[in-house]
Amino acid sequence: SVAISLKEDRLKLSYIDRLQYAKNNVAKDLLSIMAKKQTNLCVAADLTIAADVLNLAEQVGPYICCLKTHIDIIEDFHPNFVRRLQEIAEMYEFILMEDRKFADIGKTVQMQYSKGVFNISSWATLVTVHSIFGKGVLDAISEVDLDRRRGVFLLAEASASGTLIDEKYTGETLKIASEYDDLIVGIVCQSPLFRDKPGFLQLTPGVQVGETEDNLGQQYNSPEKVIVEKGGDIAVVGRGITQSQDMRNEAKKYKDLLWAAYLKRIS
Amino acid sequence: SVAISLKEDRLKLSYIDRLQYAKNNVAKDLLSIMAKKQTNLCVAADLTIAADVLNLAEQVGPYICCLKTHIDIIEDFHPNFVRRLQEIAEMYEFILMEDRKFADIGKTVQMQYSKGVFNISSWATLVTVHSIFGKGVLDAISEVDLDRRRGVFLLAEASASGTLIDEKYTGETLKIASEYDDLIVGIVCQSPLFRDKPGFLQLTPGVQVGETEDNLGQQYNSPEKVIVEKGGDIAVVGRGITQSQDMRNEAKKYKDLLWAAYLKRIS
Numbered sequence: 001s002v003a004i005s006l007k008e009d010r011l012k013l014s015y016i017d018r019l020q021y022a023k024n025n026v027a028k029d030l031l032s033i034m035a036k037k038q039t040n041l042c043v044a045a046d047l048t049i050a051a052d053v054l055n056l057a058e059q060v061g062p063y064i065c066c067l068k069t070h071i072d073i074i075e076d077f078h079p080n081f082v083r084r085l086q087e088i089a090e091m092y093e094f095i096l097m098e099d100r101k102f103a104d105i106g107k108t109v110q111m112q113y114s115k116g117v118f119n120i121s122s123w124a125t126l127v128t129v130h131s132i133f134g135k136g137v138l139d140a141i142s143e144v145d146l147d148r149r150r151g152v153f154l155l156a157e158a159s160a161s162g163t164l165i166d167e168k169y170t171g172e173t174l175k176i177a178s179e180y181d182d183l184i185v186g187i188v189c190q191s192p193l194f195r196d197k198p199g200f201l202q203l204t205p206g207v208q209v210g211e212t213e214d215n216l217g218q219q220y221n222s223p224e225k226v227i228v229e230k231g232g233d234i235a236v237v238g239r240g241i242t243q244s245q246d247m248r249n250e251a252k253k254y255k256d257l258l259w260a261a262y263l264k265r266i267s
Numbered sequence: 268s269v270a271i272s273l274k275e276d277r278l279k280l281s282y283i284d285r286l287q288y289a290k291n292n293v294a295k296d297l298l299s300i301m302a303k304k305q306t307n308l309c310v311a312a313d314l315t316i317a318a319d320v321l322n323l324a325e326q327v328g329p330y331i332c333c334l335k336t337h338i339d340i341i342e343d344f345h346p347n348f349v350r351r352l353q354e355i356a357e358m359y360e361f362i363l364m365e366d367r368k369f370a371d372i373g374k375t376v377q378m379q380y381s382k383g384v385f386n387i388s389s390w391a392t393l394v395t396v397h398s399i400f401g402k403g404v405l406d407a408i409s410e411v412d413l414d415r416r417r418g419v420f421l422l423a424e425a426s427a428s429g430t431l432i433d434e435k436y437t438g439e440t441l442k443i444a445s446e447y448d449d450l451i452v453g454i455v456c457q458s459p460l461f462r463d464k465p466g467f468l469q470l471t472p473g474v475q476v477g478e479t480e481d482n483l484g485q486q487y488n489s490p491e492k493v494i495v496e497k498g499g500d501i502a503v504v505g506r507g508i509t510q511s512q513d514m515r516n517e518a519k520k521y522k523d524l525l526w527a528a529y530l531k532r533i534s
Contacts, residue, residue: 116341130370134428134431
């Protein structure tokens with residue numbers, strides 16, 4: 001491991017102190033929101049009914065920095081739905097991330113990002129992208145003309161067991177991210193990578209209290225483990241909150257646990 | 268390279284003789300159609316207007332074994348559109364493949380496959396899948412209850428320059444494919460892999476006469492090179508046909524070139 005001066009160690013800096021290192025404006029917005037609302041919780045809205053997603057967003061809105069969607073699983077999608085979601089995001093100050101995991105050649109991703117029924121680029125401030133096909137995908141996203149801020153989380157590791165992502169893949173992904181630091185907001189990964197890049201945020205999914213895996217290969221970690229040991233800056237909680245009887249209260253619990261873990265990490 | 272008895276060399280067997288090795292019913296259907304219509308051409312319908320896709324399907328229908336769609340780039344998608352597409356596919360005997368490149372954890376892919384506005388599992392006989400997150404994705408697709416045949420093309424190599432897929436990734440993907448030969452119809456790749464598995468079909472994109480690359484990293488090869496040298500069983504042609512003034516005639520040209528290359532290969 002590389003020696004890092006304490007001054008620039010991502011894991012030891014506060015979110016607000018990292019703002020100066022971020023090149024992408026959405027990364028700056030995100031760090032500001034996290035510091036202001038004292039939350040590093042992202043909720044995964046893996047629900048298939050539009051009204052349920054909106055209800056979830058209103059319930060958890062005060063406690064999250066980011067809401068992660070899968071727009072393509074919503075049975076009754078309508079453009080009004082994303083407009084309402086944007087209103088809720090503005091009201092409670094969180095950022096919308098479409099977890100599309102773009103994974104095609106540049107030309108195709110460009111259309112998937114900016115065309116079609118979902119018109120993702122028109123409302124999703126953040127999107128997730130696989131580096132599997134190389135830099136062309138990031139050029140393709142950059143080329144889409146928008147009058148709004150945008151950012152990308154690039155996937156460098158997976159939370160699924162049996163993933164084919166290895167160290168070399170992860171390393172090359174980080175190299176690509178560094179080259180595109182005006183577009184990249186952060187990295188989706190499971191371990192404390194890029195400690196020397198405090199301008200990038202680590203997004204870590206697979207967080208749930210009391211579960212270790214599902215029946216299709218997904219693996220879970222506790223809030224403290226994800227923030228302190230695994231280096232997550234933002235933790236993604238899905239079923240732990242969406243399957244709760246009291247989503248608002250559960251979101252607050254996760255927020256408090258995750259924030260305490262963050263304070264412990266930087267102390 | 269492994270020694271293969273001539274009898275079972277995928278590259279030397281005729282499509283119809285390979286039918287007996289296929290475990291998946293869609294692979295059998297595909298091989299039958301290819302032999303009957305004398306075509307190994309798949310057209311990529313990378314168009315954003317539903318009527319244009321339907322028109323393309325009618326124009327090229329007689330000359331293709333498979334139509335590859337990106338349902339999420341179509342601006343005016345409506346469930347009636349896929350019903351009409353299915354009618355055209357039935358009329359001209361070709362198979363619909365949604366090139367979704369699923370690339371998430373199993374639970375999410377399961378919803379992306381069977382839920383949402385596009386309801387892919389209800390109409391797409393074939394889908395493309397990334398092996399990046401491991402086998403859970405294939406279990407997830409298998410678990411979806413359907414009263415129709417289904418099949419998967421698994422991505423083992425990429426046609427984009429700068430791809431992070433390496434030999435190890437490709438090898439592990441082929442291993443997964445072998446374990447799931449009841450679901451897997453074939454492999455998306457750029458070189459003559461799995462010569463000893465005549466029951467799998469090699470799908471090779473990036474085919475165009477007279478072009479070598481686009482400005483976002485996509486690389487092109489000639490029809491003969493793709494079939495004879497690179498081992499493609501089905502060649503995907505996109506812009507070479509969709510950007511032509513006479514799509515029907517252009518599709519026929521590609522069909523004839525690709526079929527001649529196939530006859531040369533097995534001779």
